[in-house]
Amino acid sequence: MALLLLLHVLLVAAAARAPAAQAWGVEGHYMVCKIADGFLTSEALAAVKALLPASANGELAEVCSWPDTERPRIRWSAPLHFADTPGDCKFSYARDCHGTKGEKDMCVVGAINNYTASLQDSSSPYNLTESLMFLSHFVGDVHQPMHCGRTSDFGGNTILVTWYNTTKTNLHKVWDDKVIQTAMNKFYNDDLSTMIKAIKLNLTEDWASEENEWAATTYPDKYAQESAELSCDAYVGVEQQSNLEDEYFFSALPVVQKRIAQGGVRLAAILNRIFSGNIRLQSS
Ligand SMILES: *[C@@H]1O[C@H](CO)[C@@H](O)[C@H](O)[C@H]1NC(C)=O
Ligand SMILES: *[C@@H]1O[C@H](CO)[C@@H](O)[C@H](O)[C@H]1NC(C)=O
Ligand SMILES: *[C@@H]1O[C@H](CO)[C@@H](O)[C@H](O)[C@H]1NC(C)=O
Ligand SMILES: *[C@@H]1O[C@H](CO)[C@@H](O)[C@H](O)[C@H]1NC(C)=O
Ligand SMILES: [Zn+2]
Numbered sequence: 256m257a258l259l260l261l262l263h264v265l266l267v268a269a270a271a272r273a274p275a276a277q278a279w280g281v282e283g284h285y286m287v288c289k290i291a292d293g294f295l296t297s298e299a300l301a302a303v304k305a306l307l308p309a310s311a312n313g314e315l316a317e318v319c320s321w322p323d324t325e326r327p328r329i330r331w332s333a334p335l336h337f338a339d340t341p342g343d344c345k346f347s348y349a350r351d352c353h354g355t356k357g358e359k360d361m362c363v364v365g366a367i368n369n370y371t372a373s374l375q376d377s378s379s380p381y382n383l384t385e386s387l388m389f390l391s392h393f394v395g396d397v398h399q400p401m402h403c404g405r406t407s408d409f410g411g412n413t414i415l416v417t418w419y420n421t422t423k424t425n426l427h428k429v430w431d432d433k434v435i436q437t438a439m440n441k442f443y444n445d446d447l448s449t450m451i452k453a454i455k456l457n458l459t460e461d462w463a464s465e466e467n468e469w470a471a472t473t474y475p476d477k478y479a480q481e482s483a484e485l486s487c488d489a490y491v492g493v494e495q496q497s498n499l500e501d502e503y504f505f506s507a508l509p510v511v512q513k514r515i516a517q518g519g520v521r522l523a524a525i526l527n528r529i530f531s532g533n534i535r536l537q538s539s
Contacts, residue, residue: 256285267529271441279395279396279398279399279431279432279515280428280431280432280435280468281320281433282393282435282436282439282447283395283399283431283432283435283511283515284316284319284320284323284395284433285316285317285319285320285447286316286447286450286451286454286515286519287319287391287394287395287398287515287518287519287522288315288316288347288391288395288519288522289315289316289365289519290321290454290455290458290515290516290518290519290520290523291315291391291518291519291520291522291526292314292315292316292523293455293519293523294470294519294523294524294527294532295523295526295527296527296530298530298531299523299526299527299529299531301329301529301531302530303387303526303530304525306383306384306387307384307387308384308388313331315387315391317390317527317539318391319388319391319395320390320392320510321388321389321392322335322336322388322389322393323336323392332389334353334354334358334361334362335354335361335362335363335365335366335389335393336360336363336392336393336396336402337350337363337396337402337403337410338352338362338363338364338397338402338403338479339351339402339403339404339405339406339409340403340404340405340406340483340486341405341406341407342404342405342406342407342487342490344487345480345483345484346364346403346476346479346480346481346482348364348365348476349402351366351479352364352365356484363393363396363397363402363475363479364397364475364476364478364479366389366393367390367393367394367397367475367525368475370386370387370389370390370393371390371525373386374386374387374390374529374530377528386449387487389524390525390526391522391526393479394475394518394521394522394525395515395518395522396484396519397475397478397482397518398478398480398481398514398515398518398521399430399431399482399514400430400482400483400484400485400486400488400489400510400514401426401427401430401431401482401489402482403479403482403483403486404406404426404427404489404490405488405490406491408426409427410427410486411425411426411427411429411430411486411489411490412425412427413425414426414427414493414494415496416429416493416495416496416497416498416499417496417497417498417499418437418499418500419431419437419498419499419500420498420500422467426489426490426493428480429499429503429507430489430507430511432502432508434507434511435450435507435511437504438450438504438508438511447464453512454512454515454516454519457512457516458516458520462513462516466520469516469517469520469521469524470520470521470523470524471524472521472526473521473525473528478517478521482514485510485514488510489507489510
């Protein structure tokens with residue numbers, strides 16, 4: 256009994272901490288980077304390819320979950336995946352960008368600045384392959400609304416919900432994975448490349464007029480501000496043990512798809528600026 260109780264306490268503690276370090280699941284990160292890839296200038300694409308590890312097979316998207324998969328080895332980077340807020344639908348760098356012990360700049364916005372500066376600096380002391388993989392991952396993370404969710408519930412991680420009456424999960428994971436997986440199943444033949452195609456097509460249709468404005472916003476505080484606002488909507492109507500299904504899914508899906516598109520467009524703009532000193536978007 257005592258052992259079971261101890262195990263339970265340990266599991267709860269692990270659950271409370273673990274999710275805060277993740278953002279979009281593997282699919283979300285893959286899509287952000289795959290979309291970015293299509294908007295890189297030839298100069299930026301060549302620079303990216305030169306920095307990629309062999310395991311990427313020349314594809315940025317292949318290594319965009321690297322900071323998540325390497326987490327056990329790089330525990331120090333856990334606070335860099337998010338920037339939780341008090342729940343006032345706002346992000347303030349001075350107030351919110353710190354680690355769990357108050358370490359300044361240790362949040363997703365500080366990390367984007369850090370790795371952008373590293374890639375721009377020809378004498379950077381950091382490993383540039385890692386800088387590229389961190390930057391690409393964190394630009395995705397900051398676009399996931401629950402990454403700027405409330406500190407009190409670890410960005411929705413401690414809000415336990417059921418997804419379509421069947422899967423037990425939490426609000427953070429609904430936004431990381433569940434909405435994407437359900438969309439793939441309902442609309443995209445369980446095929447990630449079909450979903451990516453649909454989102455890319457929208458960039459030439461519904462979002463064509465907004466796209467240049469997204470790309471021009473290279474100030475990551477703005478991305479966190481947008482996510483903090485969106486997270487406030489994401490909490491509406493959700494309580495402990497809520498069952499979320501169609502109604503929630505259909506209101507979340509357009510937000511998820513748009514955030515993935517914005518993340519991709521902005522990652523490309525940042526990389527283009529770093530590697531070609533130019534913020535112009537160029538579709539390839
Ligand atoms: C900046 O990057 C270095 C090298 O990875 C890391 O040690 C440091 O914690 C990072 N700081 C921030 C705010 O991301
Ligand atoms: C840079 O980081 C990558 C990925 O962690 C690693 O494979 C590579 O060996 C590192 N390079 C150096 C010079 O440490
Ligand atoms: C889920 O459970 C609720 C309440 O029991 C019920 O109204 C709803 O129809 C169920 N949904 C599905 C998809 O089975
Ligand atoms: C396309 O854009 C519209 C308007 O923002 C949105 O409702 C829809 O979900 C988007 N579709 C995809 C596949 O991104
Ligand atoms: Zn992450």
